[in-house]
Structures are given as structure tokens and as C-alpha cells.
Ligand SMILES: Nc1ncnc2c1ncn2[C@@H]1O[C@H](COP(=O)(O)OP(=O)(O)OP(=O)(O)O)[C@@H](O)[C@H]1O
């Protein structure tokens with residue numbers, strides 16, 4: 001169960017992308033998101049895809065891990081594809097079923113939308129694959145620092161985020177543990193008929209929530225016992241330093257956005 | 267033969283970047299009705315080994331045979347429900363074992379799953395609780411609000427309530443007080459002798475299981491480095507201590523010293539203070555018993 005969940009795990013291959021400043025990566029990802037939202041035609045999609053592939057290869061992480069990262073979202077992709085196919089009525093009619101018809105325009109925009117989604121998810125995986133959660137947080141705190149001017153504490157926000165992220169695998173582990181304990185006493189989820197399975201999963205909710213709360217309490221105690229006070233001045237273990245490479249990294253995304261934009265208006 | 271491992275290997279997160287090999291080519295055989303103990307340093311694969319006994323983990327290589335069930339990396343998985351009924355597994359941490367909101371529900375979970383009526387399951391629950399030395403006042407309590415040792419006992423009881431033929435326990439005596447530890451070892455031995463159960467215990471404190479165990483297994487780095495009787499363990503303890511960092515109890519070391527000094531290596535080892543004292547007395551009185559070479563005195 002846990003090994004299927006790739007999200008939120010970093011894979012260290014020591015490539016240069018790993019070494020890019022997390023703030024640069026975050027900025028890059030936001031720009032990428034913008035680019036992907038703007039993409040609306042096949043050539044633009046092709047360019048975005050080539051750009052993504054180039055970066056994915058640069059991380060030296062096997063491409064199949066990116067594919068795996070996008071896999072949990074296939075239902076959503078199919079859904080987006082279907083909605084486009086059903087609603088867009090442009091181009092030639094391809095196929096007719098009663099009062100509804102499939103048009104080439106619908107098919108094409110459905111495919112583009114689904115590929116955009118896949119690209120977005122697998123590409124943002126670069127961020128989590130190449131950045132350890134600690135660095136990611138530091139980067140986030142750096143990016144959000146200006147918020148202090150409007151009275152929002154970036155530290156508080158990132159602490160919340162990091163705990164939430166940290167808890168996803170913990171809760172999955174906890175679920176896994178309970179499933180194991182129940183299997184050991186004769187209630188193996190894998191061997192149940194579908195109806196029973198559903199019931200079993202629902203009955204899991206209570207112990208999993210309870211144990212999540214228990215973990216949260218333990219976490220609070222353990223942080224407090226080590227003297228963590230929110231908002232207190234803290235020094236950083238790794239100091240982030242912005243280098244030329246990071247500027248180039250962000251610039252490459254600016255160029256991508258510009259190129260994709262130009263396709264919109266040409 | 268209750269349990270047979272043929273060249274069993276296991277890796278966590280097989281087929282991913284985080285693949286972590288935990289067992290390598292482990293072959294072993296355990297007779298029905300034995301009291302076996304597994305020792306080895308931290309991370310040597312003891313818990314992983316134990317979780318193969320009831321099919322919680324499936325080998326990624328080789329073949330496991332438990333009772334009439336065969337578990338293999340390839341091929342279709344047989345239904346494991348019956349195996350789980352006959353093999354009870356107590357996990358290393360009691361928090362891993364318990365999940366219901368009252369002790370009673372937790373204890374009844376197994377029996378109910380194996381088709382027992384509610385009344386009978388309740389009966390079993392309170393019997394199992396009594397076996398581990400807790401009274402019925404614990405039944406309505408929340409297992410997670412118990413002390414560590416009480417939680418441990420409830421976890422053990424939850425498995426005993428299923429009345430399995432093979433009982434595998436992962437460090438059951440950790441977090442128990444000395445008296446409860448001795449009681450538990452005695453209980454397990456009684457279940458083995460009187461009811462013919464096969465008992466397998468993982469332990470870091472070899473001395474507390476020493477009087478009861480008839481087969482010792484020592485693990486190191488995912489491989490089995492030793493399997494044999496207590497007498498063989500005593501003979502090889504020096505090597506195991508050096509090579510595997512095994513915490514050999516003082517009674518074995520002392521016996522080995524006495525044996526080396528008086529040439530008693532081929533005798534049945536005396537591992538309790540009483541037995542050793544008697545043996546020394548006999549030596550002093552000049553009855554070398556079995557071995558002819560007379561010691562100093
Ligand atoms: N869920 C897991 N995922 C990945 N690796 C694991 C997992 N559980 C254990 N391991 C690894 O497998 C190896 C064997 O672990 P195991 O728990 O069997 O050791 P052990 O002998 O029971 O140790 P201990 O005496 O500390 O309980 C260890 O190196 C451990 O890091």
C-alpha cells in the first residue's frame with residue numbers, strides 16, 4: 001500500500017536539479033502551472049511536453065516513476081476527457097449516438113485536457129522527488145515570507161503544511177497496521193467479497209482517526225519537550241543560497257510561459 | 267513438520283527504489299509441538315521471519331510451508347483464513363495488535379471472525395484474559411488507555427482467545443515486569459506441554475526462555491546462522507557471541523567456563539544456579555559423573 005504512494009517521497013540521484021534552490025523550484029512549478037493552464041493547442045502542448053521531458057530526464061530518476069506518480073489520477077483524467085468529448089461541439093462530426101454526437105474538436109480538446117493533467121501531475125512530481133520535505137518547507141517559508149507584511153506568519157503556515165504532509169504516510173502506515181492486525185485475526189481485506197470489503201473499510205475509519213489523533217498528541221508532546229515554540233526565532237540547519245543556476249532555472253520557466261502564451265495569440 | 271522454510275527470501279517494497287532485503291535464503295524446519303525461540307540482534311529479520319508464519323508477509327523468493335499451507339512468491343495465493351485461525355501471531359508492539367475501542371471487542375474479534383457465537387466468544391475472551399493474569403474488570407476498558415504492560419498482556423490474550431495450534435510471539439516479554447515475564451514464559455511452556463501447541467518466541471533476553479526452549483534459532487543480517495538444541499547453543503555460544511553480537515546470558519558463559527576448567531564439555535549443561543551448584547558440589551566430592559578427567563577441587 002505505502003510503496004504505491006510515490007507522492008511526497010524524495011529520490012536522491014544527486015542530479016543538478018536536486019541541488020536547485022527549493023525556492024527556485026517552487027517558483028518554477030508555479031510558472032509551469034501557469035503555462036499548463038494556458039496551453040490550448042497541440043503545438044503548445046508538444047512544447048510543454050518536450051520541456052517537461054527534458055527536465056525529467058535531467059533529474060536522472062527513471063521516467064516510470066513519474067508515470068507512476070500520475071497514475072492515481074487516471075480516473076480524473078478520464079473524467080476530464082469525457083466531459084470535453086461530450087460538451088465541445090466543434091469540427092467535424094465523427095460519431096453519432098441518438099441526439100448526441102462526438103466531434104473532432106471535442107476529441108482533440110479532450111485529449112489535450114487529459115494530457116495537460118498528466119503532464120502537470122507527473123511534472124510537479126519533480127518537486128517532491130528532488131526535494132526533501134525539510135528543504136521544501138524551507139523553500140515554502142522563503143517564498144511565503146512576504147506574507148508577513150499582511151500579518152500572516154509563514155512559519156505557522158509551513159508548519160501546518162509540513163505536518164499535514166508528514167501525516168499522510170503516517171496515516172497510511174497506521175491503516176496498513178490495522179489491516180495487518182485484522183488480517184492476522186482472520187479478517188483479511190484481500191479475501192473478502194466486495195460488499196464486506198466496503199463495510200470493513202468504513203469500520204476502519206474510526207480506529208484510523210483515533211490513532212491519527214493519538215499520533216498528533218504524541219507529536220505535540222514530543223515537539224514541546226524539545227522546546228519548540230511557534231513563532232520563536234529559529235536558526236536553520238541548511239542555509240539556502242540563491243545562485244546563478246537558480247536564476248537560470250526560473251528563467252527557463254518564464255521562457256516556457258512566454259512561448260506557450262505566444263501560441264495563444266498567434 | 268509444523269513449519270518448513272525452503273530458501274525463503276523476503277524484501278520490503280519489492281520492485282521499487284526502496285527495495286530492502288530483510289531475509290535471504292532462510293531454510294528451517296520446526297516440528298509440531300516444539301518450543302522454539304528466535305534470537306538475533308536488532309534488525310536481523312526476526313519480526314520479518316515471524317510474519318511469514320501466518321502469511322501476513324509472503325516470501326519474495328522460495329517456499330514457506332506452514333501446516334498444510336504453501337506460500338510461494340509465484341502462483342496463486344490459497345485462501346489464508348484457515349491458516350490465520352491455526353497460527354496466532356502476536357506482533358512486536360501491542361499498539362500494532364489492538365484496534366477496537368474496548369478490550370472485550372478486541373478479544374472477541376478473532377473468535378467472532380472464525381465463526382464463533384457471541385456468547386462463546388465472550389467466554390473465550392475472559393478465559394484468555396485470565397490466562398495472562400488480568401481480571402474481567404479490564405473487559406470494558408479502552409485498550410489504548412492501559413499501561414504498556416497491560417496492553418501487551420491484552421495483545422497476547424487476543425491471540426490466545428483464538429486458540430491457535432501454532433502461537434508465534436514477537437518479543438512478548440518486552441515491557442513486562444520480571445514477575446509477569448516469568449509467568450508468561452511458564453504459561454507458554456504449559457500450553458506447549460499440556461495442549462501440544464507449537465510455540466515460537468522472539469526474544470532478546472535468552473535467559474528467561476532458556477529453561478523451556480527445545481530449539482534455538484539465531485538470525486543475523488537476514489540469514490539464519492544457527493538452529494539447534496540448547497546444548498548445541500551452549501557449545502556454539504562463543505562463536506555466536508563473537509560473530510552475531512548475540513547477548514549470551516551469564517549462565518551459559520559461566521557454564522562454559524566451568525566446563526572448560528573441569529572438562530565437562532560433553533555433559534548436559536547446567537544452566538540454573540541450583541543445577542550448577544549441585545554439579546559443583548559433586549565435583550568437589552570427587553564424583554566427576556560421566557567425564558573421567560578429575561578437576562582441581
Ligand atoms: N516495513 C518495513 N519497510 C522496509 N524495511 C523494513 C520494514 N520493516 C523492517 N524493515 C527492515 O528489515 C530488516 C529486518 O527487520 P525486522 O523488523 O525483521 O528486524 P528484527 O530482527 O525484528 O529487529 P528488532 O529486534 O529490532 O525487532 C531491518 O533492516 C529493517 O530495517
Ligand SMILES: [Mg+2]
Nearest residue numbers: 312313358436
Ligand atoms: Mg522485531
